[in-house]
Amino acid sequence: MSLAIETANLTRRFGTVTAVAGLNLSVRTGEIFGFLGPNGAGKTTTIRMLCGLLLPSEGTARVAGLDVRRDAEAIKRCVGYMPQRFSLYGDLTAEENLDFFAGVYRLSGQERRRRASETLARVGLADRRRELTEHLSGGLKQRLALACALVHSPSILFLDEPTAGADPPSRQRIWDLLYEAAAEGRTILVTTHYVEEAERCQTIGFMHRGRFIGLGSPEQCKAEMGEALLEVDALPVMQAAAVARRLDGVTGVSIYGHTLRVFAKTTTHLRHHLQEALVAQGVAVKSIRAVAPTLEDVFMSLTRGAQDDNGRG
Amino acid sequence: MLAVVGHVARKETRQILRDRRSLLLILVMPILLTFLFGKALETGELRQIPSVILNQDGSPESNVIVTAFSTYDEVQLQGEVATLQEAQDLLAQGKIKAAIVIPQGFMRQIETGEEAQLQLLLDGTDNNSAPIVEGVARRVIQRYNTERAIKGLWARGVRPDRGRRLIQPVFVHREIRYNPGLQYLSYVMPGVIGLTLQLLTVMLMAVTIPRERERGTLDQLMATPITRTELILGKLLPYFGISLLNVATILFVADRWFNVPVLERLPLLLALCALFVLSSLATGLLISTVSRSQFQAVQIAVFYILPVFMLSGAYAPIEAIPDYIRPISSLFPLMYFSRAVRAVTLRGAGLPLVWKDLVILGGFVLILLYWAVLSFRKRVA
Ligand SMILES: Nc1ncnc2c1ncn2[C@@H]1O[C@H](COP(=O)(O)OP(=O)(O)O)[C@@H](O)[C@H]1O
Ligand SMILES: [Mg+2]
Numbered sequence: 001m002s003l004a005i006e007t008a009n010l011t012r013r014f015g016t017v018t019a020v021a022g023l024n025l026s027v028r029t030g031e032i033f034g035f036l037g038p039n040g041a042g043k044t045t046t047i048r049m050l051c052g053l054l055l056p057s058e059g060t061a062r063v064a065g066l067d068v069r070r071d072a073e074a075i076k077r078c079v080g081y082m083p084q085r086f087s088l089y090g091d092l093t094a095e096e097n098l099d100f101f102a103g104v105y106r107l108s109g110q111e112r113r114r115r116a117s118e119t120l121a122r123v124g125l126a127d128r129r130r131e132l133t134e135h136l137s138g139g140l141k142q143r144l145a146l147a148c149a150l151v152h153s154p155s156i157l158f159l160d161e162p163t164a165g166a167d168p169p170s171r172q173r174i175w176d177l178l179y180e181a182a183a184e185g186r187t188i189l190v191t192t193h194y195v196e197e198a199e200r201c202q203t204i205g206f207m208h209r210g211r212f213i214g215l216g217s218p219e220q221c222k223a224e225m226g227e228a229l230l231e232v233d234a235l236p237v238m239q240a241a242a243v244a245r246r247l248d249g250v251t252g253v254s255i256y257g258h259t260l261r262v263f264a265k266t267t268t269h270l271r272h273h274l275q276e277a278l279v280a281q282g283v284a285v286k287s288i289r290a291v292a293p294t295l296e297d298v299f300m301s302l303t304r305g306a307q308d309d310n311g312r313g
Numbered sequence: 314m315l316a317v318v319g320h321v322a323r324k325e326t327r328q329i330l331r332d333r334r335s336l337l338l339i340l341v342m343p344i345l346l347t348f349l350f351g352k353a354l355e356t357g358e359l360r361q362i363p364s365v366i367l368n369q370d371g372s373p374e375s376n377v378i379v380t381a382f383s384t385y386d387e388v389q390l391q392g393e394v395a396t397l398q399e400a401q402d403l404l405a406q407g408k409i410k411a412a413i414v415i416p417q418g419f420m421r422q423i424e425t426g427e428e429a430q431l432q433l434l435l436d437g438t439d440n441n442s443a444p445i446v447e448g449v450a451r452r453v454i455q456r457y458n459t460e461r462a463i464k465g466l467w468a469r470g471v472r473p474d475r476g477r478r479l480i481q482p483v484f485v486h487r488e489i490r491y492n493p494g495l496q497y498l499s500y501v502m503p504g505v506i507g508l509t510l511q512l513l514t515v516m517l518m519a520v521t522i523p524r525e526r527e528r529g530t531l532d533q534l535m536a537t538p539i540t541r542t543e544l545i546l547g548k549l550l551p552y553f554g555i556s557l558l559n560v561a562t563i564l565f566v567a568d569r570w571f572n573v574p575v576l577e578r579l580p581l582l583l584a585l586c587a588l589f590v591l592s593s594l595a596t597g598l599l600i601s602t603v604s605r606s607q608f609q610a611v612q613i614a615v616f617y618i619l620p621v622f623m624l625s626g627a628y629a630p631i632e633a634i635p636d637y638i639r640p641i642s643s644l645f646p647l648m649y650f651s652r653a654v655r656a657v658t659l660r661g662a663g664l665p666l667v668w669k670d671l672v673i674l675g676g677f678v679l680i681l682l683y684w685a686v687l688s689f690r691k692r693v694a
Contacts, residue, residue: 103320
């Protein structure tokens with residue numbers, strides 16, 4: 001299968017800060033690739049390099065078979081970009097914004113007007129097209145920005161946190177649109193820090209401090225998590241967490257309502273040790289059982305691992 | 314290429330028209346500025362310099378002198394003071410610019426053939442008024458001397474008309490071509506027009522790209538295949554349109570209230586204004602491409618316009634600027650503009666006399682635009 005995006009050792013430094021540190025990325029044509037990572041991980045910087053907005057400090061990147069250093073302008077013709085921050089003209093109407101960008105993408109006359117109104121209708125903004133963009137709600141602005149990235153039928157879409165701050169229905173709406181675009185054969189690279197959104201991607205890259213600390217399909221990621229996981233139902237939960245954290249072999253504990261999720265190198269003896277320690281401290285244990293990790297667990301595990309590595313290095 | 318320029322221009326026009334308050338300011342400010350600058354300079358030439366008289370002699374002859382002073386518009390006599398101290402105090406307080414002192418014994422000295430003096434006490438901080446008062450005093454005294462001499466000769470039997478010839482055998486005859494009223498205002502109006510146009514266009518244009526940068530819209534725009542030339546030209550066009558409106562209103566004000574003969578050479582003046590405005594807009598665009606923020610753009614614009622005010626010969630003849638500074642002056646389009654407009658409005662010059670300035674202004678437009686395109690970066694290194 002052909003690659004829509006391919007980078008080797010892609011690096012970007014800002015002064016002494018290395019925002020992207022030797023990224024090797026392959027995105028297959030037609031897939032939805034999710035960048036997951038905390039703020040400052042380097043997601044935006046990577047996208048801006050791939051869109052030809054920022055020059056890499058080192059390494060190479062090819063988008064749609066074109067080199068980002070040499071052919072940035074050619075790349076721009078066949079990719080759509082939705083920046084993290086809303087970047088359309090607030091003092092133009094939704095329709096005027098789309099019409100302008102369609103024009104700038106060199107769609108001519110009839111074609112331009114047709115694409116603009118089609119795309120507006122597609123994102124559900126047809127009846128709001130005469131409104132000034134600055135008066136639209138956050139969710140509608142995001143859909144308009146998506147329309148703007150789609151108006152010239154790009155083969156690759158770069159979406160930087162397209163659902164940030166949106167309520168669940170708006171988020172669902174945007175994901176429906178992304179699936180629709182993917183079904184048309186467009187490649188989508190989308191960043192997010194909502195773990196449950198990553199589940200929707202075919203491939204996930206966990207980014208941390210400018211590099212991937214995990215890469216693969218959601219199923220792969222879960223299967224390959226290098227730690228065991230116990231779910232503990234105990235009361236009081238805060239005290240149980242404190243006990244678990246002190247136990248040898250435990251690498252991390254997260255609290256979810258009335259239950260704990262306890263990460264460890266291995267669970268072989270841990271279960272008993274944990275049970276004993278909890279009871280000894282007067283914690284009422286209802287159940288302790290080994291469970292399959294969710295993506296969120298994988299994310300927690302990976303970030304913790306990366307932080308430990310950094311601490312040691 | 315042209316289609317995209319059109320799209321950018323249309324988008325800018327919409328944005329300009331929607332920002333009603335700024336639009337009003339853009340259209341009214343030039344009229345106001347021309348008016349204010351013009352009026353400020355107009356009163357500058359018909360100055361009535363506040364002065365007092367200290368008549369220590371109090372004689373018939375000294376009264377003749379006082380009366381003579383009161384016939385000149387340049388000095389505005391605030392009245393008489395009694396002591397020198399009083400005159401000095403008024404001068405120190407800045408209430409008057411000059412005191413005219415007729416010392417005691419003035420008449421006696423004249424009658425006995427001693428040297429009599431008229432004394433002037435002048436405030437040198439205002440270097441315009443002092444020479445004017447001095448000039449008036451010289452004329453008063455010369456007339457007094459002449460009249461006295463004629464009377465003296467008549468007493469010896471020489472008739473007054475013959476006496477006048479003896480005393481003043483030579484007269485200066487002057488014929489002033491161009492600007493016969495010797496009005497500073499007529500001289501300076503082209504500079505005022507140029508400065509007003511420049512101030513507005515440079516400022517307006519300088520903030521356009523930083524504004525998009527601050528609002529984040531530049532990011533979206535840079536992700537499209539728009540070329541730098543398309544963006545620059547697309548932004549230039551609508552502002553050129555507005556500036557032409559401003560040219561029209563400014564020329565109207567200049568013609569209607571400041572006696573600038575606009576209609577006589579309208580096409581030539583319009584061509585000069587159009588090219589000059591384009592060069593200013595291009596300067597603004599250049600500033601726009603190198604500024605990170607609107608604030609920085611305004612700062613750079615001010616740093617550009619200040620020397621223009623001083624060095625371009627808009628207010629004072631370029632010849633008054635020292636030779637070694639003049640090469641700098643020649644870098645400002647305003648210098649060629651005010652020179653050419655002056656030639657047209659004061660001397661009625663036509664195309665044969667100002668085509669060179671037109672060509673130079675055109676050259677500025679091309680170079681500055683090209684420079685602006687080159688200095689604009691679509692991608693951050
Ligand atoms: N223009 C810039 N100048 C300096 N540092 C920057 C710039 N852009 C990003 N960075 C830094 O690079 C790192 C990665 O940022 P970014 O790519 O925005 O992360 P993310 O999108 O994953 O939140 C951060 O530490 C950020 O401070
Ligand atoms: Mg980001």
